[in-house]
Amino acid sequence: VRKTAGLIGILAVLVVTACIWELTRGGGTINFLRAQNLRQLSTWIGLFGILSLGQALVIVTGGIDLSVGSVVALVGTTLALLLDQGQGWSPWIAVPFCLGLSLAIGLWHGALVTKVRMQPFVVTLCGLFFYRGIARYIGEDKSHGFGFQTFEKLNFVSKGALFGLVPMPFLIMLGIAVLVGLLLHTTPQGRHLFALGANEESARFSGIATDRLKILAYVLCSFITGIGAILFSFKVGSLGPSGFGSFYELYAIAGAVLGGCSLRGGSGNIFGVVIGATLIVVLGNLVNILGIASQLEYVVIGGAILVGVFADEMLRRRTLSRRTPA
Amino acid sequence: MRALMWIGIVLAIVAAGCGSESPNSGSAPVSPDMPSGEEPIRLAFITNSTADFWKIAEAGVKQAQDEFGCEVFFRIPSQSSAQEQQRIIEDAIVRGVSGVAISPSDPTNWTATLNEFAKQVNLITQDSDAPDSDRIAYVGTNNVDAGRAAGELIKSTLPEGGDIMLYVGKLDAQNARDRIQGIRESIEGTNVNVIDVMTDEDDRAKAIRNVEDTLVRHPDIAALVGLWSYNGPAILQGVSDAGKLGQVKIIAFDEEVPTLQGIKDGHIVGTIVQQPFEFGYQCVKLLVELANGDRSGVPEGKQIFVPVKTITQDNLDEFWATLNEQLGKS
Numbered sequence: 001v002r003k004t005a006g007l008i009g010i011l012a013v014l015v016v017t018a019c020i021w022e023l024t025r026g027g028g029t030i031n032f033l034r035a036q037n038l039r040q041l042s043t044w045i046g047l048f049g050i051l052s053l054g055q056a057l058v059i060v061t062g063g064i065d066l067s068v069g070s071v072v073a074l075v076g077t078t079l080a081l082l083l084d085q086g087q088g089w090s091p092w093i094a095v096p097f098c099l100g101l102s103l104a105i106g107l108w109h110g111a112l113v114t115k116v117r118m119q120p121f122v123v124t125l126c127g128l129f130f131y132r133g134i135a136r137y138i139g140e141d142k143s144h145g146f147g148f149q150t151f152e153k154l155n156f157v158s159k160g161a162l163f164g165l166v167p168m169p170f171l172i173m174l175g176i177a178v179l180v181g182l183l184l185h186t187t188p189q190g191r192h193l194f195a196l197g198a199n200e201e202s203a204r205f206s207g208i209a210t211d212r213l214k215i216l217a218y219v220l221c222s223f224i225t226g227i228g229a230i231l232f233s234f235k236v237g238s239l240g241p242s243g244f245g246s247f248y249e250l251y252a253i254a255g256a257v258l259g260g261c262s263l264r265g266g267s268g269n270i271f272g273v274v275i276g277a278t279l280i281v282v283l284g285n286l287v288n289i290l291g292i293a294s295q296l297e298y299v300v301i302g303g304a305i306l307v308g309v310f311a312d313e314m315l316r317r318r319t320l321s322r323r324t325p326a
Numbered sequence: 327m328r329a330l331m332w333i334g335i336v337l338a339i340v341a342a343g344c345g346s347e348s349p350n351s352g353s354a355p356v357s358p359d360m361p362s363g364e365e366p367i368r369l370a371f372i373t374n375s376t377a378d379f380w381k382i383a384e385a386g387v388k389q390a391q392d393e394f395g396c397e398v399f400f401r402i403p404s405q406s407s408a409q410e411q412q413r414i415i416e417d418a419i420v421r422g423v424s425g426v427a428i429s430p431s432d433p434t435n436w437t438a439t440l441n442e443f444a445k446q447v448n449l450i451t452q453d454s455d456a457p458d459s460d461r462i463a464y465v466g467t468n469n470v471d472a473g474r475a476a477g478e479l480i481k482s483t484l485p486e487g488g489d490i491m492l493y494v495g496k497l498d499a500q501n502a503r504d505r506i507q508g509i510r511e512s513i514e515g516t517n518v519n520v521i522d523v524m525t526d527e528d529d530r531a532k533a534i535r536n537v538e539d540t541l542v543r544h545p546d547i548a549a550l551v552g553l554w555s556y557n558g559p560a561i562l563q564g565v566s567d568a569g570k571l572g573q574v575k576i577i578a579f580d581e582e583v584p585t586l587q588g589i590k591d592g593h594i595v596g597t598i599v600q601q602p603f604e605f606g607y608q609c610v611k612l613l614v615e616l617a618n619g620d621r622s623g624v625p626e627g628k629q630i631f632v633p634v635k636t637i638t639q640d641n642l643d644e645f646w647a648t649l650n651e652q653l654g655k656s
């Protein structure tokens with residue numbers, strides 16, 4: 001809880017600084033706070049937040065999923081091919097098919113990690129190459145869109161806003177966050193996921209079905225990524241299989257880590273992940289709005305993650321040293 | 327037993343590899359009038375990244391391939407990096423090509439490497455030139471001219487002038503710099519003012535975010551110009567999501583379908599198109615001539631410029647029909 005409070009603090013300081021910066025530069029308007037900007041921002045926070053939430057589930061178990069960006073490309077390309085290109089599948093079949101595909105990918109990852117005992121880094125690194133290649137092959141390296149058909153419902157959930165105010169991707173992200181948060185923080189399965197992330201051996205000896213839970217984490221991660229991929233596809237509209245979603249796994253990991261998930265496993269909380277993902281997107285937005293050289297965007301993001309994790313570590317040590325003398 | 331299994335796996339992979347090769351490399355139809363036993367001329371055409379643009383170039387390559395009865399390996403690197411292209415050229419040389427047409431990702435720093443290859447094969451550059459290297463010729467657009475054409479379109483769209491923003495994937499690409507130079511030259515002395523050039527590192531989602539952020543920061547911006555092919559659709563998407571269609575003028579490059587549809591719908595003023603089909607065709611034609619020892623196709627300045635076209639609502643239908651015809655051949 002303390003961690004998340006610190007993170008919200010960082011976010012608040014950042015936003016206030018940015019607003020003051022904008023004010024002092026004259027013009028009298030704070031562009032960052034304009035409704036249009038907030039609506040656009042929350043759309044992207046929703047999209048990237050979804051990926052971070054999936055990633056967080058795997059990171060909590062001490063694993064990692066490097067294939068997220070490629071899964072986004074594969075699912076997006078598959079969806080575009082099924083809906084367009086003369087295949088003409090109904091969205092009611094194509095969307096579940098794509099979600100099923102992402103589910104199968106998660107199952108495959110989970111099985112390799114638990115049953116074959118391969119390292120998550122290796123399994124998903126192979127996935128990163130593999131799914132990207134498949135996406136390029138089936139997509140024939142052409143950029144794909146959704147034709148000139150209007151998929152009203154799909155467009156609404158990925159670009160629209162509820163009552164014209166709150167963007168749907170943001171709401172979907174919140175919905176997923178609540179579900180994942182409930183799973184992790186209130187159910188016995190959630191406690192067990194943390195336990196196996198902290199120490200798999202002892203978790204197994206205390207009777208937790210570690211393999212099954214780990215598979216569940218990978219399946220949910222890929223499934224949530226699949227949902228994100230569909231929303232991303234419709235938001236972006238034109239997707240090139242070779243570039244679509246590349247690097248997104250790193251944004252997802254960055255959001256989760258910034259949100260307090262430890263790559264060692266066993267710690268993290270979902271609210272923090274939402275804030276972490278928010279911070280990453282806001283940073284990118286501020287670079288543009290404040291007119292910072294766009295070359296520096298990665299510097300800003302990298303620096304922010306470093307500062308965030310550094311501060312977190314310091315806080316943790318202070319809490320520890322306070323506890324020990326007592 | 328285990329060894330057998332591994333051999334089996336390896337064989338399966340090799341077989342799959344050979345099987346899947348044909349769709350991409352356009353397996354060589356040996357022309358019927360070729361004396362049997364004689365090896366066809368082998369060439370390689372290497373793109374810099376993936377885009378519809380290259381699909382059209384591939385159509386040109388295929389037409390020339392059928393016409394001249396040669397075998398062309400059409401390779402698309404998965405990442406636009408010089409290192410990947412280098413690997414592809416090396417592999418192509420191993421496969422016995424006599425000529426290579428490449429769009430170098432990083433022409434300025436790549437001169438020495440290109441010169442190495444120029445010693446081994448007939449090397450020509452296309453799309454993006456490496457003028458300091460020993461390449462035999464360049465086939466492609468004069469991107470400064472392309473920029474000027476865009477500048478003319480901007481001027482006629484904004485007779486009163488106004489602020490404009492440019493978008494591109496990466497600024498270290500020569501074609502990006504040339505186009506910007508051409509635009510700046512063309513609008514010099516007018517009231518058109520380039521606020522900035524925003525980059526997106528080839529990430530289309532980022533390209534849309536850049537547009538959205540621009541509209542927030544500069545609500546009164548007059549026109550947005552996309553310098554790479556996907557920037558046009560990205561601008562259209564961003565402007566449309568912000569509900570500003572019609573208020574902000576859009577000018578694009580290349581011929582992605584959403585760009586053409588945007589012109590048709592009146593949301594995009596126009597697009598500057600290159601003629602990638604000609605790139606593909608001319609390159610193969612030249613390389614075949616070179617393989618036969620005929621250097622007459624290489625002009626004095628060693629640069630073969632394929633002119634650009636400005637497409638607006640006036641000539642859209644005709645252009646689109648020709649394009650579909652060309653793509654139908656691939």
